[in-house]
C-alpha cells in the first residue's frame with residue numbers, strides 16, 4: 001500500500017517536473033554568435049508544444065559581439081570576426097535564413113574584410129624575405145597566370161611540406177564536419193573533452209602546433225615563415241598554440257573565404273529576430289545566483305530576472321559577473337589583439353622601398369620581438385593617395401610609431417580586443433554545465449578554437465543539452481522546420 005502511494009506521488013509530482021514539463025524560461029547572457037545561436041537552436045529543436053521564453057542580455061547597444069563593424073572615414077569595415085570558411089555550414093545557413101548576401105573576397109565592390117586576392121609579403125623587420133607577385137589586370141586569364149605563378153613561388157620556397165600542411169588541415173576539417181551529422185546519430189555532449197574526442201579532435205589539443213607539424217614532417221622553414229604568419233594574423237600568437245587552434249587557423253587562410261555583405265553581425269541579428277526573444281540591449285548582467293529551482297540574474301539597470309536555465313555565452317575570462325555559489329573553472333587568459341584602422345598611405349621608406357605600389361597588400365610578419373605589428377592589410381583602395389588599412393598588433397600602436405609607418409594618416413581608429421584565448425597545450429576545458437545543474441557555458445569550447453562557426457557548433461550542442469536535460473529526451477530536428485542544420489547546409493551551392 002505504502003509503495004503504491006509513493007508511486008502515485010512520484011507520478012503526480014516528479015514526472016511532470018523533470019520529464020514532461022512543457023514550459024521553460026531561459027536567460028542568455030551575450031548576443032554574439034554563441035548566444036544568438038543558442039536561442040535559435042532552442043527554437044529549432046524544442047517540441048512545438050513546449051512553451052519556452054527566452055531573454056537575451058547584451059551590455060552593448062548592438063548585437064553581434066566580436067562580429068562588429070568599425071567606421072573609418074565614413075565607411076564601414078569588419079573590426080573583429082571577418083572571414084568565414086566555405087565549410088562553415090551554420091554560418092552559411094544563418095546567412096541564407098536571414099536573406100543576407102554572401103560577399104566573396106574578389107567581389108569588385110570590396111569594402112570589408114581582407115582583400116584575399118592581393119599579393120602578400122613576409123616582413124622580417126628589415127626586408128621582405130618572401131613576396132608574391134601582383135599584377136593589376138582586368139583580364140581573368142592574366143589573374144589566373146599570376147595566381148599559378150604565385151603557387152609556383154610558394155612551392156619553390158617550401159616544397160612538398162605545403163602538401164603535408166594541406167593534408168593536415170583537410171584531415172582536421174573532415175573531422176570537424178562530424179558536428180553536422182544528423183542529430184539521430186550525434187550524441188549530446190556534457191563536456192568539451194567528450195565532444196572533441198567524439199570527432200577525433202581531442203589529441204590535437206594536447207600538443208602544440210609546432211610539435212604536431214614537425215611530427216608529420218613539415219620543414220622548419222615553412223613553420224617559421226608561412227605557418228607563423230598565419231597564426232599571428234588569425235590568433236595573434238606563435239606556433240606554440242595548440243595543434244587544434246593551429247589547424248583551424250590554417251584552415252582560415254585558404255581559398256574561397258567569405259563574409260556577409262554589410263557585416264557578419266547581421267547573422268546574430270537575424271537569429272535573434274527569428275527566435276522570438278526578449279532582447280535587453282545596454283543591460284549587463286552583474287550577478288547570477290542559484291536559488292535551487294531557478295536562477296536570479298541581476299543587471300546593471302537594477303533589474304532582477306528569474307529563469308530556470310541560465311546560459312553564459314561570453315568568455316568568462318575578463319568579465320566580473322558574480323556567481324553565487326562561486327564557480328571554479330580552469331584559469332584562462334585572453335590574448336589581446338589591437339586592431340588599428342588607418343585611412344591614409346603607408347610610407348615605402350619604412351619598408352626600405354621606393355614606392356608605395358611595391359608594398360604588398362598584406363604585410364605579414366615572422367616572430368621577432370623587434371617587429372611592432374602582426375600584420376598590415378589593405379581593406380580598400382580609395383585612390384592612389386588614399387587607402388584604408390587594418391593593422392593587427394599585440395601592443396597598442398602609438399602615434400609616434402604610426403607616423404613612422406604611414407606617410408599620410410587622415411583617420412585612425414584603435415580597438416583593443418580581448419580577442420581569443422591564449423592557447424596553451426595541453427588545453428584544460430571548463431565543462432558546458434558549470435554547476436552540475438542548469439547553468440551552461442557556451443564559451444568553454446573556445447579553448448579548442450575561437451571562430452564564428454565553432455561558437456555556433458558549441459551553441460547547438462548547448463541548446464540540445466538544455467532541452468535533453470530539462471525535458472528528459474534528446475531532441476532532434478523538428479520535421480518541417482526551416483532547418484538550420486547541416487542537411488540544408490551541405491547542399492548549398494557555393
Ligand SMILES: Cc1cc2nc3c(=O)[nH]c(=O)nc-3n(C[C@H](O)[C@H](O)[C@H](O)COP(=O)(O)OP(=O)(O)OC[C@H]3O[C@@H](n4cnc5c(N)ncnc54)[C@H](O)[C@@H]3O)c2cc1C
Pocket residue numbers: 029030031032033034035057058059060063064065066067079080081082083084283284285286313314315319321337339417418419420443450451452453455
Ligand atoms: C580581431 C578579431 C578577429 C577575428 N577574426 C575572425 C575571423 O576572421 N573569422 C572567425 O570565424 N572568427 C574570428 N574571430 C573570432 C570570432 O569573432 C569569435 O570567436 C566569435 O565572434 C565569438 O562569439 P561569441 O558569441 O562566443 O562571443 P562574443 O562575440 O564575444 O559575444 C559576447 C557578447 O556578450 C556581451 N557581454 C559581455 N559581458 C556581458 C554581460 N555581463 N552582460 C551582457 N552582455 C555581455 C558582449 O558585449 C558581446 O556582445 C576574430 C575575433 C577577433 C577579436
